Amino acid sequence: MGKVWIGFENGKYYYNEGDQKETMSTMVYLKNLIKDKNIASITPTSKSAVRQLCKTINFNKPLVIVEYGPATGVFTEYFLKEMTDDSMVIAIELNDNFVDYLRKNIKDKRLKIYHDSAENIDQILEKLEITNVDYIVSGIPFTLMDTDLRKRIIQKTNSALRKGGEFLAYQTFFQKDEHLKDYLVKEFREVTDKIAYKNIPPLRTYRAIR
Ligand SMILES: C[S@@+](CC[C@H](N)C(=O)[O-])C[C@H]1O[C@@H](n2cnc3c(N)ncnc32)[C@H](O)[C@@H]1O
Numbered sequence: 157m158g159k160v161w162i163g164f165e166n167g168k169y170y171y172n173e174g175d176q177k178e179t180m181s182t183m184v185y186l187k188n189l190i191k192d193k194n195i196a197s198i199t200p201t202s203k204s205a206v207r208q209l210c211k212t213i214n215f216n217k218p219l220v221i222v223e224y225g226p227a228t229g230v231f232t233e234y235f236l237k238e239m240t241d242d243s244m245v246i247a248i249e250l251n252d253n254f255v256d257y258l259r260k261n262i263k264d265k266r267l268k269i270y271h272d273s274a275e276n277i278d279q280i281l282e283k284l285e286i287t288n289v290d291y292i293v294s295g296i297p298f299t300l301m302d303t304d305l306r307k308r309i310i311q312k313t314n315s316a317l318r319k320g321g322e323f324l325a326y327q328t329f330f331q332k333d334e335h336l337k338d339y340l341v342k343e344f345r346e347v348t349d350k351i352a353y354k355n356i357p358p359l360r361t362y363r364a365i366r
Contacts, residue, residue: 181228181257188227188253194297197328197357200230201295204354209324209361210234213291219243220286222316224274224294227254229262231293236264246289248272248280250296275305277312288318294325298336306339314343317366329358340364 182200201209210231213219215238226232226247235245248270249255255271270280274296281289292313298306313323323344327336329351340347344364352359 181230181261184228184253184257188251192251194250194300197295197297199356200228201326201359202355203230203234205326205352205359205361206231206234208350208352208354209293209326209359210238212322212324212363213238215239215243219291220289221245222277222281222289222292223247224277224292225249225296226258226269227251227295229258231295232258232262232267235293236262236266239266241266244268246270246280246284246286248274248277250274275309275312277309277316281316288321289316290318290321292317292321292323294323295327298325298327298339299331306336310339310343314364314366319366321366323362323364323366325362325364326352326359327362329360331360336362 213221218240220243221235221239223231223235223245226249229247232245232247239245244266246268247258249258250271250273252271255269258269268284272280274294277292281287294313296309298309301309317323323340325336337347337349340362344366346365347362349360349362352361
């Protein structure tokens with residue numbers, strides 16, 4: 157049998173052995189949620205919802221994936237597990253505690269972490285000398301943004317993708333079309349959306365193809 161939960165000691169949490177990393181990342185997530193309204197969802201995305209949103213990603217070839225709002229890295233770790241050795245993840249996170257957490261806990265040369273806002277995706281890609289990317293996966297809360305910022309991020313996202321590249325986004329399930337879908341339809345060639353029920357709360361997911 158694995159270790160049982162024994163609490164907090166010398167700056168460390170102790171949990172059931174198998175779940176140690178996952179529980180730790182949830183704790184870090186919840187601690188920051190209280191202080192930062194931009195986190196906007198009560199728990200990290202479930203593994204099942206991560207797989208559902210990423211179903212259309214073809215991991216068999218080298219990819220460049222951009223992630224907006226990785227928080228404690230549930231999507232980031234999934235990408236790193238699935239993708240080839242010559243692929244790359246560019247993670248852009250606004251919250252500095254999450255940036256520190258990711259830098260300390262995910263050591264992988266294929267991962268580049270930026271403490272920045274998704275609205276600066278164009279400058280980040282320019283620095284990396286990358287002209288376009290294959291996928292952009294996003295959990296940032298579009299509802300909390302003003303119209304101009306929302307439009308700017310979606311336009312820059314479209315420009316950053318190669319032709320046929322995909323923007324895969326998730327928001328909480330009660331989001332209206334006017335929060336995100338209407339903007340996507342204006343910019344992208346094809347837009348579909350679904351509900352991912354295996355998450356607390358359920359998510360509304362979007363696939364927008366350039
Ligand atoms: C709903 S949480 C998603 C967390 C994580 N991806 C997951 O699936 O568990 C939203 C994340 O987006 C970050 N965020 C909010 N606005 C952002 C922005 N403009 N640019 C980059 N990150 C942002 C928040 O700090 C938070 O980590």
